[in-house]
Amino acid sequence: MTATTDAPTPTTPLAINAAPVIRRRIGTIAGRIALLAPVVAIYLVFFVWPVVSVLLRSLSPDGKFDAAAPVIDFSNYQKIFIDDFLLRIEWRTVLLAINSTLLTVLLGFPTAYFISRLSKRTAGLLLLLILVPFWVSIVVRLFAVTSILSPNGIVNQLSLALGFGETSLLYTQAGTLVGTVMYLLPYMVLVLYAGMTSVDDNLVLAARTLGASSVRTFFTVYLPMVRGSLVSGALLVFILGLSFFLVPAILGGPQEQTISVYIQQQIDVYQWGIASAMGILLLIATIICYVGVVKVAGSFQPGGIGPSQAKGVSTSLPFRWSPWMAVSAVVSFITIAFLVIPVLFVFPLAVGETGTVVFPPRGFTLRWFGEVFTSQAWLGPIWQSIIVATGTAALSVGMALILARVTSRMTSTTWKAVIGGLAFAPIVTPAILLAIGMFDVQLKLGLTGSVIGLILAHTIIAAPLSYALIVAAMSSADRGIEAAAWTLGASRARAFWTIVVRGIMPSVIGAFAIAFVTSWDEVVLALFIQTGPTKTLPVTIYKYLESGIVPTVPAVASLLVLVVVAIVVVRSVTSRATSRRTAQLSARQEKP
Amino acid sequence: MRTIRRHRLLFAGAATIASAIALTSCSSEGTSAPSEDGAISGDILFYDTSGGQVWEELNSTLFADFTADTGVTVTDDYNEAATKFFAASEAGQVPWSLAFLPTVNDAEKAADEGYLAKIDTSIVPVDKLVEGTYSDYGIEVGTFGMVLTWDDEAYPDEKPSEMADLWDLDTFPGKRCFFNNPQYGWTLEAALLADGVAPDELYPLDVDRALGKLDEIKSDITWWTSGAQSIESFENGSCDIGILWANRAFVAASENGFPASITWNEAGYSNSVWSIPADAPNAAAAQQLLANVIENTDGQIAFASKVPTPIPASVIGLEPSSFPDDVQQFLPIGDNVTNSIKQDVGYYSENIDAVLDQFNRWLGE
Amino acid sequence: MTLSTARRTRGADATTAPGLSGERRGEVVVSDIGLDYNGVPALADTDLHVHAGEFFTLLGPSGSGKTTLLRIIAGLLDPARGTLHIDGTDVTRTPTQKRDIGFVFQNYALFPHLTVAENIEYGLKVRKMPGAKRAARVAEMVDLVALGGFGDRYPAQLSGGQQQRVALGRALAQNPRVLLLDEPLGALDRGLREELGAEVRRIQQESNTTAVYVTHDQEEAFILSDRMGVMRDGRICQLGTPEQLYREPKDLFVAKFLGKTNLFPGSLVSSDGSTATVRVGDHDLVARANPAIMGDDVVCSVRPEQLVLGAAGAATPVPAGLTRLAGAVITEVRFLGQRRSIHLDASGIACSVDLDPAAPAPAVGDHVSLLVRPGEVALVAAEPEPKA
Structure with missing residues (x-):
């Protein structure tokens, strides 16, 4: 509800009243272009060019585009729509994405709801539990899942013990589904949580005062309120599920091959043409879904990702147990167990005495942990990951600030929508397509193998997330305060840094963190474009998965988990101290 | 970092970000030509x-x-x-x-x-x-030798001895492990050998016949996708018998103490x-x-x-x-390979695209 | 005067209230209701009787527990202790949606995805009212809240005042027994607040609904209320009509909270039930007795409009019917249109007097006497250290 003044005719929102003043001060179009130029340049070189490069390859039968003698040939595309085998792969891919989206919603919605109803601190802790897996490479989690789902794993053992018979899910459709849902669930919960906490509790209460039952309130008031987040979350998850290739590659058997696995296989045997065409197909499918969602939901709102969006719970709707709440609690428990158990599983895997990882572990030793700290094989990649992730985060936040600055001052809604849409395009572009295109482009620029090349590549996929957080904060911030700083004599740059950026600092930190994590856990791009001796941590782990997993891999993963747990503990202790302090403060003053 | 700066000074006008990066990536490789004395x-x-x-x-x-x-x-x-x-x-x-x-x-x-x-x-x-x-x-x-491998404890009495035993589900029950890449997995060759094709008549491969033979046990196959995964599959119970790389079988047997046994009979090897x-x-x-x-x-x-x-x-x-005793039986040299078959690289050079495509289609069905 | 609710049995209410009041309904009886937040009492055990058809206001500063009490009546909060009856029925454990109430939220809580008409229609749909009847009722409500022509708008397309009226219409559409309003005018600017306040009162009267209204703004309370209760620290300090509360505050807090007042500390000399004698400075003063006073330390509260300026000096004669309260020096004179506000210093006590602007204005620095009619001095107990 916008604050408006009462007048005979519908009035303009107050916020606009301040805008003309500011617009004049912000400077000319030329200034805006100068500000945008580096962002646009990076975007053109590392996003548009790779996509175009893949497109051109897909139009050539042998997958090599020759600029001197350009050929346009649709035989690769014909194959995609005629060949039974490819049609089956395509159908399987879509089916996997649909099933995992449905399952993710079924688990994610009650979980997000339950957490959104808890006190801020408990909710924060549960969210951290859901975020912990983000910090532990998906490669490691999937490896743990292979152990859990294998015939000797706990799922089958439990099933045998309970008399359900043989349930080996490894290399089956169900196993692939489990892995995909595990990968997607945190995204869904975070997007939904952000949407749910921004719902005004009074709306639910209002429906009750009007006589609506809980069920009716849920369907006629609550659901319409969170529909945008739900649809956006489902879209995000669907798109990620459509193009993710690690899960089917690691957990799926040959019968579970999907488009992205097929693309990778084709590239391994130098069939760039068909691989590129498949990539473009994924992109087109993605764009269609995206447009559909924008039509249905009004807009795509993935902005919920990241902790700073957690607005906390209004106290006006206190937590109360009900049958629905109990169901939500149970589902939340399942979700969290589902996400956390594979992470915990790395500990037993790390202590076995055998030279390769086996489950159950044989013997007990801690020497693998020692090896992590003494071997350059691990210290190098850890350091490399930290450098790349930090660089990515810094660059992403910089780009996001510039972009948000420009768009939040724009008056043309059309241009705003165009820029917003383009900014989000890299997230919805299938990673595998981006990877092969990026590899192409970076080879041409001589960037493959360089740290900066990887940072730029990661920035392309991380910056949109940072932008989502920052633009939301910046557009809700009071524009007047920047003008106030000018009246006090601050230069424009000074006012921007000391007032605007400081004012949205939590969002800036959140934007930095989300970009950092995105880079930290990114495998697909890094796998393709990194050459040279030192690779990032997830790629190094992946390499060991391929060539022989040594117990140092789960040892590294265990150490990462411990670091995250340490952060969680420190955070919860400090937040408890802070909340006690604020409680004392507010007790001294009068209650709100 | 100092290198970047130096180069920046040298090529001040032309130094774009890209070229600076290219230069650092070169300098970081530590390459050098032979010095004057060779x-x-x-x-x-x-x-x-x-x-x-x-x-x-x-x-x-x-x-x-x-x-x-x-x-x-x-x-x-x-x-x-x-x-x-x-x-x-x-x-x-x-x-x-x-x-x-x-x-x-x-x-x-x-x-x-x-x-x-x-x-x-x-x-x-x-x-x-x-x-x-x-x-x-x-x-x-x-x-790498692609050998018939089995879990010795799974078959305490009679031991497998030839590729045809992979098709003998009664004597040797349990899941079979094959590589999902036919060339490095000896998959098609094993099927043809089991179907009675003589070793010297294997090439050119009759792919249809091989896949037809594989159809008989298709539902009993667990496919491995990397060398590491092949021994994991044995160790986590995903299979009891299959075709493995001899060096991986050696790791399973020597380092992990897994009771893996192999035979070089009808095995393939390639370089x-x-x-x-x-x-x-x-x-x-x-x-x-x-x-x-x-x-x-x-x-x-x-x-x-x-x-x-x-x-x-x-x-x-x-x-x-x-070589030391314990490794001898795993080495693809000398007497070990007298009953083994060298993979026909020339055949694969010419036909790999077609073979892979046909195999993958069969696999994905 | 406050009715002694304790003596009236609830059983009697249940049978008499609907019968007696005819169309009037919505009697609310709160008995010993209390609630704690984290061990701190947010609402001390409280009794309250709101009569059917009455416009009742809960007035108090933020944090005084007024919203808590309102939400308990609505069923949006569960009390820890006590019982609540509406029209004689115990609804203490009845969920909100079955209480048959209307609630107007401070931020209106309009459903943003529904139009004005759909918002108003919501409660009627819940009650499965047939379509034609429902449409008629919606049209009636749209007229009642003066929003003709806005039925198809979405809340975001309305101004604050219009949104407020939608909220009111929505709460009233289902013809609730009790209308509960939680600072519904708080988000509006002053002029609009007065205008809409009058409208709220009119609509309440026309719809024959009992209203319980929460506000921290005493002017709103005066304009709207039949009766009101002043709340502080989780309890109701005083109940009564606006005039009773203004003229006869029970304690220092009520005296200071309602309107401007001048406070003169004194000590009780004697009291005989209806009148009391107080010594303020060098003067003895007769005032209305206040049974709530326990000790000897008292404060005399005199409204600025009740003070009269007289000639300086203890010996000067005092006009009939007036008593001298203190001597003072004028520090500031201000013309405020309807009145002239005089600020004075009475031996260290800052006080102010309102004069008719037509009367001659005194000058700054003049020495004067402060005179008062004995009946207009309200006596309250002194408090150790008044809170900010």
Whole structure:
């Protein structure tokens, strides 16, 4: 509800009243272009060019585009729509994405709801539990899942013990589904949580005062309120599920091959043409879904990702147990167990005495942990990951600030929508397509193998997330305060840094963190474009998965988990101290 | 960082971000040409498609000796397949001085495209290698044997002895493990052998017949996708019998104490190739490395004692008896391979695309 | 005067209230209701009787527990203790949706995805009212809240005042027994607040609904209320008509909270039930007795409009019916349109007097006497250290 003044005719929102003043001060179009130029340049070189490069390859039968003698040939595309085998792969891919989206919603919605109803601190802790897996490479989690789902794993053992018979899910459709849902669930919960906490509790209460039952309130008031987040979350998850290739590659058997696995296989045997065409197909499918969602939901709102969006719970709707709440609690428990158990599983895997990882572990030793700290094989990649992730985060936040600055001052809604849409395009572009295109482009620029090349590549996929957080904060911030700083004599740059950026600092930190994590856990791009001796941590782990997993891999993963747990503990202790302090403060003053 | 700055000053006007990065990536490789007296120095970046234990043991035996002799270091760059090597060569962006190409046909293809440098026989003593295990553009290494392997405890009484036993679900129950790549998995060959095709009539492969034979046990097959996964599949109970690489079977048996047994009967073996890229930044050192490796018999034995894939593939005068007892039965050399079959690389060179496509379609059904 | 609710039995209410009041309904009886937040009482055990058809206001500063009490009546909060009856029925454990109430939220809580008409229609749909009847009722409500022509708009397209009226219409559409309003005018600017306040009162009267209204703004309370209760620290300090509360505050807090007042500390000399004698400075003063006073330390509260300026000096004669309260020096004179506000210093006590602007203005620095009619002095107990 916008604050408006009462007048005979519908009035303009107050916020606009301040805008003309500011617009004049912000400077000319030329200034805006100068500000945008580096962002646009990076975007053109590392996003548009790779996509175009893949497109051109897909139009050539042998997958090599020759600029001197350009050929346009649709035989690769014909194959995609005629060949039974490819049609089956395509159908399987879509089916996997649909099933995992449905399952993710079924688990994610009650979980997000339950957490959104808890006190801020408990909710924060549960969210951290859901975020912990983000910090532990998906490669490691999937490896743990292979152990859990294998015939000797706990799922089958439990099933045998309970008399359900043989349930080996490894290399089956169900196993692939489990892995995909595990990968997607945190995204869904975070997007939904952000949407749910921004719902005004009074709306639910209002429906009750009007006589609506809980069920009716849920369907006629609550659901319409969170529909945008739900649809956006489902879209995000669907798109990620459509193009993710690690899960089917690691957990799926040959019968579970999907488009992205097929693309990778084709590239391994130098069939760039068909691989590129498949990539473009994924992109087109993605764009269609995206447009559909924008039509249905009004807009795509993935902005919920990241902790700073957690607005906390209004106290006006206190937590109360009900049958629905109990169901939500149970589902939340399942979700969290589902996400956390594979992470915990790395500990037993790390202590076995055998030279390769086996489950159950044989013997007990801690020497693998020692090896992590003494071997350059691990210290190098850890350091490399930290450098790349930090660089990515810094660059992403910089780009996001510039972009948000420009768009939040724009008056043309059309241009705003165009820029917003383009900014989000890299997230919805299938990673595998981006990877092969990026590899192409970076080879041409001589960037493959360089740290900066990887940072730029990661920035392309991380910056949109940072932008989502920052633009939301910046557009809700009071524009007047920047003008106030000018009246006090601050230069424009000074006012921007000391007032605007400081004012949205939590969002800036959140934007930095989300970009950092995105880079930290990114495998697909890094796998393709990194050459040279030192690779990032997830790629190094992946390499060991391929060539022989040594117990140092789960040892590294265990150490990462411990670091995250340490952060969680420190955070919860400090937040408890802070909340006690604020409680004392507010007790001294009068209650709100 | 200092390097960047220096270059920035030198090329002040023209230095874009991209060129600065290109320069740092070059300078960080530590390449160097031979100095005037012919001595070599710097580092060899090794395009490694084997990785894992192979790299670890190379680094502590043959490469360690080489570094001790010459001062030249070797750095590992693991890549899943040869794809990147080809892509980088095509783009003229080769940072590697030595490449581990997974198959002989990869090496032939690379040589045809002009991506490989000739072996300098004035430095590299190729005459010490068994005829047919080297070419103008590379030396064959790391022969991998694709052998029938089983969990000894699963079959306490009768032991499997030939490929046909994989189809005998009554005598040898349990899941079968095969590689999802037919060439490196001996999958089609095993099916044809089991179907009664004589070893010398295997090639050209009758793919339809092989897949028809595989259909009989298709639902009992667990497919592995990497060497690491093959022994994991045995250890986590995903299969009890199958075709494994002999060196992996050795790791399972020796290091993990897993009761893996193998037979070389009807097994296949094939080689990989070490080559020097045409644009190798430190080619002279790489030539010297090949020479050093061929002459370092003790190093070869030390390496193969840990990883029974000899490097080079066959050096004249080196027999299974030269190696420690426990590794002897896993080595794809000498008497071990008299009843084994050498994979026809020429056939795969010409037909790999078609075979793979047909196999993948069958697999994905 | 406050009705002694305790003496009236609830059973009697249940049978008499609907019968007696005819159309009037919505009697609310709160008995010993209490609630704690984290061990701190947010609402001390409280009794309250709101009569059917009455416009009742809960007035107090923020944090005084007024919203808590309102939400308990609505069923949006569960009390820890006590019982609540609406029209004689115990609804203490009845969920909100079954209480038959209307609630207007401070931020209106309009459903943003529904139009004005759909918002108003919501409660009627819930009650499964037939379509034609429902449409008629919606039209009636749209007229009642003066929003003709806005039925198809969405809340975001309305101004604050219009949104407020939608909220009111929505709460009233279902013809609730009790209309509960939680500072519904708080988000509006002053002029609009007065205008809409009058409208709220009119609509409440026309719809024959009992209203319980929460506000921290005493002017709103005066304009709207039949009766009101002043709340502080989780309890109701005083109940009564606006005039009773203004003229006869029970304690220092009520005296200071309702309107401007001048406070003169004194000590009780004697008290005989209806009148009391107080010594303020050098003067003895007769005032209305206040049974709530326990000790001897008292404060005399005199409204600025009740003070009269007289000639300086203890010996000067005092006009009939007036008593001298203190001597003072004028520090500031201000013309405020309807009145002239005089600020004075009475031996260290800052006080102010409102004069008719037509009367001659005194000058700054003049010495004067402060005179008062004895009946207009309200006596309250002194408090140790008044809170900010």
